[in-house]
Amino acid sequence: MMPDFTDHLKPRYDGTATLQAERAGSNIDVDELAHHLLSRDGFLERQKKVVDVLSRDPLFKKDQQMNLSRPERYHLGLARAKAIQRIVRREGWSHEDYKMCEYVNDEMSPYHLHMTMFVTTVREQGSKEQQAYWMPKILNYDIIGCYAQTELGHGSNVRGLETTAKWDPVKKEFEIHSPYLTASKWWNGAMGRTATHAIVVAQLLLPKKGADSEGYESHGVQTFIIQIRDAKTHQPLDGIVVGDIGPKYGYAPMDNGYMLFDHHRVPKLAMLSRYAEVSDETGAFTRLGHPAVVYGSLTFVRGQIIMHARLVLARAVTVAVRYCTIRRQFRDRDSKSDQDEEMKVLDYPTVQIRILPLLATTFALHYTGELMYNMYNKSRETIEKGDFGPLAELHSASSGLKSLCTMLAADGIETCRRAMGGHGFGGGSGLVGINADYLSKPTVEGDNWMITQQVAAHLIKKMTEAVKDPSAPPKDPTTELFQFYLKNRKHRIPQSVVHNSQIDDKAIVDVFQWRAADLSYRAYQARVVEKKPWTKLMIQLHALSRAYSEQILVTTFYNSFSTTTTSTLSGPTPSVLKTCFRLYALYTLDTFASSFTLTNAVSPDSIPALSDAILDLMTELRPHAVKLVDSWSIPDFLLDSALGRSDGKVYEELYDLAHRRNPLNRVTFNPYWRDEEIVLGSGDGGRGILAKL
């Protein structure tokens, strides 16, 4: 672009100086805290290494993404996926490094399913021979895979899947078929345009047993590995219709697909047969043990989801905190002097109340994610022998935690985006794409509302046991809590957590635990004693799952002060983290105040004191906000945000994006309605755009 008079303009307030002053105002040792939070598996060093390489490659420049159409986004996504493979080989990087590439590239790659669900399913469910045949091809990318489970008419309920795999005893083959339109596979990532092979989950149909019986019967769902496209032409094989399902709220670079089969025949070997087999001779179905190991790794996966959720939330909070210290709006209403500058919006309690509790939440999520990792690692060996020990407890809780944490992160992103006013809506906020991409999380892998039922069912069972035998030696913390509750419920005195502006940390833990126990008891009453219908209880059970998960977050955060290295951190850091603990807890308490009072956990009269306590905590936290988000060490490359830049050059970058890097400004339009042409001078009478509709 030509130079112009705007090249030398500066913002009214210097953002860089503002952030510097913010950083100078807190004694937190950022490096130390960053290592405390992010040293597991060399995360920080790996992040730096990968960002250095990717950010120098023009293919990974992110600033045009939002201008592109859907087909262009896919095009770019595929190009990047291929490039990452080449970089990984060139640099001799590990699988962890590859995962870091995906994380900082920050978009759903068309290869994502290949190295996750596809390879995992073959590894976990394939027989030895099947693994020997497929694994080298997969790891070498000779084939590209996807995972086809959900269908147009079915999501969470796997048993309801409609695609069938019918055993032909004569030819010794399976016939894969889609009997209805709703049987179409749907939403399956990488399947739309990219994959050559798919893991297909289908109902296994075998001939009915007995001499005089006819027809087929279902033996439940099984997994099949099936080639879907030709290795040369990349066209679908005969009898298969497969394509991309079209644009979504987010995930633009991913080709989520649909797929239908017309009596498509596959060999017997297609069925993954580590745990189940169809006999050649008799057509009999045999189960070979249970896939118990999956149970342990599922806990691990959920631990990862929580760790990811904390980083996603940290990213949104980083942008919001930095921008809100630079953005100014209105002079203080109580200010007496006309010379006073406008206030930083982060000094407004109405802004603080939206952002600072979320900042505290990132730490709350962190310690619970850590706990899950540690427990998993400690008990790994016993797990592989099928003994879950203390993990069993955590596993049943993990579905509730996953649900709560992803929801906190998804809602948190949007809260941060709105807290930034108008610019939050702009592409330069960096929260538009992440918002749209992350929003799939609360619904994928089991709708957050649906899976909370598992937690509730588990808690009702536990409470039933505790009621039956209240003095049995407790096996786990939940039973211990329930027994304590049952012993004390008749003479419970509702607590207050703030006395004369002093916050009682032990009381905080107590009221969260009491509320969870009381809601469990009510659920037990309603379901087991009064036999109320399950569907009528769902709302109550959802609230129970949430309360129980919040109890875990609060308890774990509190325990971290004695069980982790938190207290050895230097300067004000330990006490600032304590403030975060209190803020998260009191904010949650205040938000769900009536749930705490109705369960007798907290006395209703103590609720009004919370607002002042929260305001004080936010005032304590405020000076450290910028350094706390700095500690999360989100690189600018990943933030991809004008508002959240670590150097504070907010307005310079917004302007540069709009003025110098905006393709719409390279076109001059004809604005008058009497002229049919749309692009000035095109003289096409508007036919250009019409042809695209």
Add this chain to the structure above:
Amino acid sequence: MAPTPDWVKQLQPSGPQGHELLAAERACSQIPVEKLSELIHTKEVLDRKQRVLNILKSEKVFDKSQNYFAGRIDRFEAALARAKKLTNLRIKHGWTLDEYRTANELISEPGPYGLHDSMFLVTIDGQGTEEQKEKFLTKAEKYEIIGCYAQTELGHGSNVRGLETTATWDSASKSFIMHSPHLTASKWWIGSLGKTANFAAVMAQLIIDGKSYGPHPFIVQIRDLKTHEALEGVHVGDIGPKFGYNTMDNGFLLFNKVKIPHHSMLARFSRVDPQTNKYIRQGSPSLVYGTLTWVRSTIVMQAGSVLARGVTIATRYAAIRRQFQDRDAPEWEKGENAVLNYTMVQIRLLPLLAATFALHFTGKAMMNLYQENQKKMNAANANTESKRGPGPEELGAGSDSLADLHATSCGLKALSSTIAAEGLEVCRRACGGHGYSSFSGIGSWYADYLPTTTWEGDNYMLTQQVARYLLKSARTVISNPSAAATNDTTAILSNYLKRSEIGCAFDVLSNDTDIVQAFAWRTAFLTFEASKHRDEQKKPWNDLLVDFYRLSRAHSQYMVVKNFHEALESREVSSQIDTPTLGILRKLYRLFALHTLEQEGSEFYASGAVTVKQISLARTNAVMKLLKEIRPHAVRLVDSWAFDDWVLDSSLGREDGKVYEDMFYRASELNPLNRITVDPYPTSSVLFKKVEGEVGRSKL
């Protein structure tokens, strides 16, 4: 890609078909859909919609099928083509303003003429002198010049007084010099400015002889009328892609000492005398606050219908989508349960369904109040106007119904647009996985609606105005407790004071009027609490902002509950609708009110309006019972909002229930990505092997 084979074309969804399911839903309720539609929209509006819709559907340029796929530039180009066509049609069919607005509403995407049609014309009309109207308005109305309204800047939004763009009076040349002294002075976010407008109404700090007189409006030409290039010293362009609103060219604008003539400053209320170089104020633009009130009332009314679109889609789809067998269902009962039968889905959707009606009736009541007020004001205009200060918060509270209306509209705008925006996202998530598809029709609608929560006053900022007004009213009531109430706010405040010694006992679970009373009580309680903090304990304003936010929210919720209740008790409603339907509307009223009460339970409890037991009963009994009773009518209730499928543009929300057929059709037939064959292997640098037709050029 190969054409869809016959075996695929013959496939049908499994189980009961969508249209059968919706027919069954409609058969289990007697609600007269057309009658209820007329009650909501009036027959006249419904007819107008149908008439305009038929015209739009017949024009190819309004075809929506590629909207979800296109990139930014194509989206904008199509929007400009549509805006032009619409203007043609307006002339051709001799459309009234209402009909033109209806057309825009049906297309439901922001268009590049949007700001010309609204703020540009309104500003000249409201703030220009007769000569200025003659000069600019005539041309603007014929689209010979195309304008926009340039107020917000890169560094400044809500705080108009902080704007950085300057207009300095040059007494030598008798002209103004427009200038942008900082980068943050750049006009930003201005709709229609980026690529379309050649004129702008620019708000700039007026400076005469080194002294600043605050922001004033100037009509400035920014682009050449022939070449459409920016004029010398003007720097203008589009600000780039956004969360939504990508069919609109929101723009930036900078001036490098651009000289504009004396007549550029809109001079109805203040001007610079070119002879004496003095600033002259003539009357004050208090009518402008009337306009703001009108805009906000419109937002309240639209919020109901905006939300209704999401609720329509989610409700219809929830009636079709089945998931899991009921845990308690007997063995022999095969088949999965419609998700709308799950209380967990009901608790998310049905209170929102109730909110659509609550917001609708509230918006309507506000509109009526506004019109009555305009009449009164116009009558009394000459002698009262000059006594008022410049800001609405300075208006005398208590005695003036405009002040009440203004404050109420601020709070209601914040509450209703928040309910609508958040409600849409709840609807999207309630659709499960398919809600995430663009074809759900909710995502883009949500994205385009979101700015409403920050513009016309940021929802958080606005609440201060409400609080300020309520505090002032509290002072009036405290200083003279025995004076007769002059408006609703003083009435509820003095009622509270009178009864504060004897307490209250509202029967919220069985008496509809008591519910309104309880909401009023809580508002009054919070007002006096705030007044105690600010006026007695002298707490800093800044420390009270969160309390003010809650106070404003409480007051607005009270207004919604009150207006909904009054509407249902009015002759106007009861004469138009049969008794059973009115009964269902009353249930919606109770659901909205009790669900809100239960959510905000601790405030109601703290104020003494209700007991903990009542909150508990509301949650576990009353709300659950209402869900069950409203459930059978859900589909007919959303039907009565009368959205045409063309407007919804949603596979999930189709009136005929052909959800899966339509999802499949859009994915396989309309989807340009399926015309591409890729080379998938990382070892090959070829990306697209084969592309059929035009799909999108390489832009990397």
